Amino acid sequence: MSDQRSATTNFPVGGGEMGQLIREKDWSKTSIGSQEQWSQSFKTTLNILLYSKFPKFLWWGPDFLCFYNDAYRPSLGTEGKHPTILGMPGKDAWPETWSFSRPLIAQIMDGGEALFFENLLVPITRNGKLEDVYWTFSFSPAIDDDGKISGVIVTCVETTEEVLTKSKLERSELKLRLIIQQAPASIATFKGPNYITDIANANALALWGRKENQI
Template sequence: MNNSLKHNDFAFLKGGGNMGELIRNHDWSKTSIGTPDQWPANLKTMVATVVAARFPMFLWWGPDLIQFYNDAFQPSLGGDDKRFSSLGRNGREAWKDIWTTIGPMIEGILDGNEATWNEDVLIPIFRNGHYEDVHWTFSYSPVPNPVDGSVDGVLCTCTETTQTVARLKKAEELEKINFTREEYFRNLTDSVPAVLWITEPDGSCTYLNRQWYDITGQTHEAALGFGWISATHPEDQEEVGKRFEIANREHTSFTATYRLLQKDGAYRWTIDKGSPRFDAQGNYLGMIGTVVDVHEQFVIEDAAKDAIRASELKFRLLIEEAPVATCFYTGMDMNIEVANQMMLDLWGKDNSIIGKALYEAIPELEGQPFLEILQNVLTSGETYYAKNTPATIEKNGVLDTYYFDFTYK
């Protein structure tokens, strides 16, 4: 880290385990995002959220996709952490061996696309000295700029599901077992560390392994048939039931995200996923599926979104409550994103100009040098100061010349 900075002065850099320590001691002056005292508020918030989380998270920031990740992500790297030994590395370089797979999704988020959700995707990675077939469930979410809504970074919440996929494949193979060997079947599935369920052609559930009962506290009598739906949150039950009824009727895959009752009375977010079963003649036998807990991922994403919204609101309030005429422009047309009442009064305008380009909002400025000056400040990054500068503005239907001291930066 730059010796002129004291990382202890930055509260958002405290804690975070091993990854937090690496961030605190990294020389950020050599990266395109600069030192932590130059970081925008939303980057500080996201870094603090990522390193404090106990769910695997990854953050790419800025045009160079400067990368951060947390301790929870490290186990997925195996014993070979060379890819991330240089914190703050360009993400495209760090992940070049799989960029053809993940790159289009990340670039799409940067271009303004909506968040992605990908389940059990096979993305081989190099770890433990060789390439391994690794399955992932992950979401790429945009981190919006609190001022103009553009995308500043990409947040990845993820979990390795290699073992889960292996268990699912094992579960699918179970349907080939002769169900007359019921005791063997039950002993086998009860050893699977995930909820496993089986239904009949009419949709009624005839089997839930031990994990379901351990989690929910339901009895066999209460859960079988369609009683399992009553263990979902009351607000989710109608949608879950509808989704399952359609999938069972059409003999298609079933997927639902819902809150599942726990023994202690609390609810946790889960993903329930099932596939249709058919015999050798193609006759529909019902469905087989699993229920996976994803509660931490949902909580972390909600917390990150709340932090971003709070940061954006704080910025707008700072402008609106500034003691001098203040506004914020975006784009080469200088769209007026935020302007306080003092600035509106100075222009002789009202709130209807918010969101409009400068010349559209204040047409009498066309032919005057202000737009060109603003554009130069935007492209050069240099602050512009002016004193006693004339400007012709229309107020109350009267065009007149006024003199102003102002700063563009």
Template sequence: MMEESTSEIIFLKGGGEAGEITRNYNWASTSLGEPENWPQPLRIALGIVLHSRFPMFIFWGPEQICFYNDAYRPSLGEEGKHPAIGRPGEIVWPEIWDYLKPKLDQVLAGGESIWEEDHLLPIYRNGKLDVVYWTYSYSPIMDDEGNIGGVMVICTETTEKVTANKNLSTSVQHFRDLVKNAPVAIAVFKGFDLVVEMANKAYMMLVGQKMEDFVGKPLFESLPEAREILEPLANEVLRTGKPLHVREFEIVINRNGKDETCYFNAAYEAIYEEDGSISGIMVVANEVTDLVVAKKEIEFSEQRFRNLLNQAPDAILILKGEDLVLEVANKPLLDLWQVDETAIGKPFLEILPEMENQVLEMLQDVYHNGVTHYGYEMPIIFERKNGEKDTIYFNFVYHPYREKDETITGVLVMASNVTGQVASQKMLEENQSDLNLAIEIGELGTFRIDLINDTATYSERIMDWFGLTENSVNLDTFFN
């Protein structure tokens, strides 16, 4: 019978780099001798190891001679231990032999197989002692006589996983610390029951609850009055995974035994597990009750102010900024300009371009220099939509609009339509002129009695007729 050469032994064929090293090793110099004489169980086990893509290692015999595959090779590092095939375990692993030998002896002595998960076992590689974590099992390999001849180690290095978990744990703790000390209210709820997993002090103050009475319980067990409003919001996020942001939403909360109407800005974010499922929500909330109440009061004041403006008989408006944008206008003003409320928010000249050469210079002087302008019976020509020009007379005041810090941000305009008065005055003047002309033509003498001031006034013709030197005397003198 012909003996097989090492390169022709079937169980040593293939196996990559580890297989090649095993085939070329001088086994005659070891206690194992040539491979063709190795025990059949070792042959079978080594054939499995060399062709496996999972990291595997064999310790064989009293010297714990080492075998491993290419999948195990990266765990040995780039320099230091590799190649270790054919060498005794104590020589290969001196830095951890005090740990390994008792484990190997336990299995070799017929004890139970060993399993360790994410176990810290530093090894020397790449020129230094490296911190390495392993998940591994030690199992016995029988020899031809049925005795335990070696140990099969199936293992994987879990250093990256353990490091990632530690980093994650650190990140989680860091996150919890951030949440705990955050100035805004933050809470984490799990499942559709919204069990409170975590909540910070700010959230406890917001809901008026004690930490020990709140965390670990369904939300609406502690806040039943909030269910009607909050449950639909939370369910929507849990169902769709879409973030939800609400502003100034109103809710009644029983805080410290008292129902309070509160307003909040809040963000609801879904919490995803590794498999993509939604397991809960995180809520970040900020109470804005004081702000909303103040805003409502301001809105009420503004509405009351606008009501007063609209009831004023004269036109009132406020123009803001460099472009003199119409910010406030009462109804008399809108009626006068023949525009509706859509004009509010537009620049002055966009609404009334014909004003550029009539009043723009005065308005700009008020805005830029803070100079107040007054006008009396000033004619303003409006170009109406039908193409007609309409002249209206005004008494007006253009006054700088100042903020609390005295900064001028606009122009306040108050204007009275005095077109009727101007027309009446002109008519009166025309009538008086006609009367004077008639008197002059008729060579009539006239006098006027003022009962209120107790005086009589003469025309020049009366003074000439009677030789009077004064054109006005008291009534006693007049009648005497």
């Protein structure tokens, strides 16, 4: 029987693919030891993470070992980190982001308040290369049985597509405005049911006998 199979336990119950991987891993070779040594608080935190349908990631213990749920799994891409980083120290699992993540983790571990970031660019290595990825996420403390902060929970959603789409629309709108402003003819655009003036070039303003701040 292989070492991996002999390490299989009954915890956690369920939890999808990541629950199965946790059951099969030999945790005695990590800094948090075998599952018999795990605190009830840690197990509860893991259960909450694994059963959540929202992407969640956990750094736990002195080496900030990595745990994550099935909902987070797609953010890791098709090759590279999954499932290798499960149970791996944070600095080894995330060398490309550790200079950014480590100070935030330290702030939480030192008793700081939860942190929140919206549409923040945090490049990560996935699909065989370093990719620009945008995230909306929070860092929150994870408490152990003794009431001390022993880990950091990350609740997150990738917003790369939304950010890039918004940026593309803004560039298209800017391009349209420049075209209208530079056009030799009188051009204006209106929006809404009341036809509010949105863009009017210099020729249109001259035709109307108005200044820009008047329309």
